[in-house]
Amino acid sequence: MWIAELSQRTEVPVATIKYYLREGLLEPGESVGATRSRYDESHIRRLRLIRALVESGGLSLARVRSVLAEVDEESHELHEVLGAVHGALIPNDLTATDESRRRVDALVAQYGWLVYSESQDRVLLAASLDALEKVGYHLDDDLLEAYASAAAQVADAEVSHLPSGDRQQTVEDTVVVTALGGPVLLALRRLAQQDASARRYGISPTTAACAVQAE
Amino acid sequence: MWIAELSQRTEVPVATIKYYLREGLLEPGESVGATRSRYDESHIRRLRLIRALVESGGLSLARVRSVLAEVDEESHELHEVLGAVHGALIPNDLTATDESRRRVDALVAQYGWLVYSESQDRVLLAASLDALEKVGYHLDDDLLEAYASAAAQVADAEVSHLPSGDRQQTVEDTVVVTALGGPVLLALRRLAQQDASARRYGISPTTAACAVQAE
DNA sequence: CAATATTGGAAAGTGATACTCTCCAAAAGT
DNA sequence: ACTTTTGGAGAGTATCACTTTCCAATATTG
Numbered sequence: 359m360w361i362a363e364l365s366q367r368t369e370v371p372v373a374t375i376k377y378y379l380r381e382g383l384l385e386p387g388e389s390v391g392a393t394r395s396r397y398d399e400s401h402i403r404r405l406r407l408i409r410a411l412v413e414s415g416g417l418s419l420a421r422v423r424s425v426l427a428e429v430d431e432e433s434h435e436l437h438e439v440l441g442a443v444h445g446a447l448i449p450n451d452l453t454a455t456d457e458s459r460r461r462v463d464a465l466v467a468q469y470g471w472l473v474y475s476e477s478q479d480r481v482l483l484a485a486s487l488d489a490l491e492k493v494g495y496h497l498d499d500d501l502l503e504a505y506a507s508a509a510a511q512v513a514d515a516e517v518s519h520l521p522s523g524d525r526q527q528t529v530e531d532t533v534v535v536t537a538l539g540g541p542v543l544l545a546l547r548r549l550a551q552q553d554a555s556a557r558r559y560g561i562s563p564t565t566a567a568c569a570v571q572a573e
Numbered sequence: 574m575w576i577a578e579l580s581q582r583t584e585v586p587v588a589t590i591k592y593y594l595r596e597g598l599l600e601p602g603e604s605v606g607a608t609r610s611r612y613d614e615s616h617i618r619r620l621r622l623i624r625a626l627v628e629s630g631g632l633s634l635a636r637v638r639s640v641l642a643e644v645d646e647e648s649h650e651l652h653e654v655l656g657a658v659h660g661a662l663i664p665n666d667l668t669a670t671d672e673s674r675r676r677v678d679a680l681v682a683q684y685g686w687l688v689y690s691e692s693q694d695r696v697l698l699a700a701s702l703d704a705l706e707k708v709g710y711h712l713d714d715d716l717l718e719a720y721a722s723a724a725a726q727v728a729d730a731e732v733s734h735l736p737s738g739d740r741q742q743t744v745e746d747t748v749v750v751t752a753l754g755g756p757v758l759l760a761l762r763r764l765a766q767q768d769a770s771a772r773r774y775g776i777s778p779t780t781a782a783c784a785v786q787a788e
Numbered sequence: 789c790a791a792t793a794t795t796g797g798a799a800a801g802t803g804a805t806a807c808t809c810t811c812c813a814a815a816a817g818t
Numbered sequence: 819a820c821t822t823t824t825g826g827a828g829a830g831t832a833t834c835a836c837t838t839t840c841c842a843a844t845a846t847t848g
Binding site: 403406407410413414435436437440441444466469470471472473474477479480482483485486487489490492493494495497498500501502504505506507508509510511512513514515516517518519530531534535536538539540541542543544545546547548549550551552553554555556557558559560 | 652659681701709717721730753754768
Binding site: 633 | 805806807808813814816
């Protein structure tokens with residue numbers, strides 16, 4: 359197909375496709391003569407993946423580029439890809455206090471998680487805890503453990519639902535679940551927060567009517 | 574204190590503080606003469622809150638402004654504040670297919686969550702599910718339920734840990750937990766994903782060594 | 789075969805966001 | 819008297835993710 363069809367089928371403007379090509383996010387099509395290139399289904403898939411990561415996953419194009427580089431690294435095992443994708447998704451100027459780092463290490467040890475000791479996700483978590491402390495909010499150990507056990511449940515379910523078919527498919531699914539599962543989990547958490555808040559702080563008659571009407 | 578001290582204690586440049594004042598994110602200090610204003614602890618708190626929401630929560634200044642407006646609306650009950658904060662945190666151009674909306678409504682009903690039928694978080698979740706479908710990934714019902722029950726656990730723990738003291742403190746904590754708890758949960762989820770992946774896809778001897786060494 | 793449309797490619801322009809810098813005159817400190 | 823700081827306002831800057839404009843080389847269409 360030509361670029362026009364690629365654009366129509368993905369709903370991405372031609373100018374944007376050209377931009378992604380220039381930026382190396384999308385493989386060039388097969389060159390046919392000097393002014394024409396042919397694109398195929400792989401371009402459609404890739405383009406849809408890029409848009410999903412950007413629009414729903416909220417990734418910058420720079421991060422998308424890093425993630426795609428890992429997806430295309432055929433030599434990597436799945437477990438490596440997951441780590442690499444996590445690495446690509448993480449900010450690179452992370453710092454955390456030793457105290458929070460120790461707290462994270464202790465938690466990882468407590469749950470017996472098999473996580474590289476130099477995993478940047480450890481630092482990311484520690485930095486998030488620091489951010490909370492900085493605004494004067496201390497995350498209690500039992501609340502932290504509630505987060506951790508919920509996270510463990512989610513992660514187990516996610517990983518066990520990954521297909522075991524061909525590598526390309528599994529890797530793409532891994533990326534999609536990692537990047538787009540977050541928003542799903544956060545949206546559900548907020549719905550659940552609204553419920554928890556309604557139950558704790560009580561709901562007025564009109565509120566209750568709305569809620570019941572919704573069911 | 575003068576603006577210089579406010580800047581030093583919060584590590585926010587004077588120019589940025591002035592910018593926040595112009596943008597109405599920060600209340601003006603008490604004017605002392607034509608060229609001086611006095612700031613107090615409330616300015617320090619507010620400034621730290623703004624930076625935490627921006628830097629760690631990843632909010633835009635526009636969203637921070639909306640959130641702060643709700644924090645300062647003294648007349649609102651806590652439950653209302655939570656809903657309003659969620660509203661302020663949500664993108665405003667959401668669309669979702671009817672199918673996903675129904676799926677979300679069914680899930681909310683199944684869990685018996687007391688959530689306004691017009692809550693934008695419903696649409697946000699539906700839109701997230703649509704995004705997954707669009708890249709050809711269907712979120713199984715049992716995986717969705719795994720997310721939902723994890724979300725319920727987290728939300729219950731979060732809400733039950735909110736202090737019941739003065740309103741200002743509770744409201745701020747609500748905002749902080751809502752905005753900064755997300756990153757904590759996501760970081761833990763990724764650590765747990767690494768563990769789940771290591772267990773499912775097996776780990777090499779060197780990998781295992783790293784993991785054990787970390788504990 | 790002529791008129792029109794499309795393409796690849798590159799450069800320049802755009803709009804939003806979040807600052808950051810420069811000035812200034814009025815005060816405050818020394 | 820002299821240096822420093824402040825409030826206030828406007829202009830400037832950097833980044834990001836496009837979007838527009840241009841071109842000459844084809845393709846397609848009538």
